[in-house]
Amino acid sequence: MFDLDLRSRKPIYEQLIEKTKEMIIHDVLKPDEQLPSVRLLAKQLTINPNTIQKAYRELEREGYIYSIPGKGSFVANKKEAIYDEKVKQLEENILKLCQEAFYIGLKKEQIFSIVERAERAIRGGEEIDSN
Amino acid sequence: MFDLDLRSRKPIYEQLIEKTKEMIIHDVLKPDEQLPSVRLLAKQLTINPNTIQKAYRELEREGYIYSIPGKGSFVANKKEAIYDEKVKQLEENILKLCQEAFYIGLKKEQIFSIVERAERAIRGGEEIDSN
């Protein structure tokens, strides 16, 4: 579930934050679903509980989860806000890359074909949604 | 010229590598043009010469520049190879982002409009090339 690369140059807590965000955005973790406790997850990942807590603290600060002392940590039900932010961020990144691509001479058609390739890659692995 | 953010969480030498690559790709630095010496650039950026050398060493390893002991460091004239690699890398990144975008529900038309916005942003600031 929370599989992360302990030998990466990227900090563990950052990886954990990213993975958790992804799972929330992709609805792998449902709203109000309980997350594993800091101690349990630390044991499972064989890392320190403080590292987990650091990640959870940041996730709560950004509104992805909420924590109740004594009860546990849960997925926030603010999917719209989070989703909108994610879309905005994606758009920014795509825009930036496309500008770079145009800047060094790629043509619009080349980028369109990449977009279509991405669509096929995704649509191929999912049931058709009829819209 | 080599303006970089000394307070970034990103290592200085990595920033320097990226900036230099950009300038080479964008032809701001021409083939066989001499780069500032490690000592001079270190003084200009008020950082340590070793940090510059680390960046130059990596740039040479990747084929972006070549260094001649006693003479200096120069921009490599392998633009085609570097360019091809850059294009490939850009395509990979765009593909990845588009897959992510499709995955969370964006439509092809939305991404196309982003691509076109990027094109306008670039074409607006350059003379038309007639192809």
Place this chain on the structure above:
DNA sequence: TAACTGTATTATATTAAATAGTACAGTTGT
């Protein structure tokens, strides 16, 4: 009450990044 939960704190260890200093050999222009 026992065993969970989140939270907080302090101290320590580890590692990467950056600095500092020195040295050696090749190049360049005077």
Place this chain on the structure above:
DNA sequence: ACAACTGTACTATTTAATATAATACAGTTA
């Protein structure tokens, strides 16, 4: 020949971020 450049190499040290370790406290749950 000489002074002033160049790249390169090496060791030692400092700094900051990351991660660990060990506790502690309070609320929750069965």
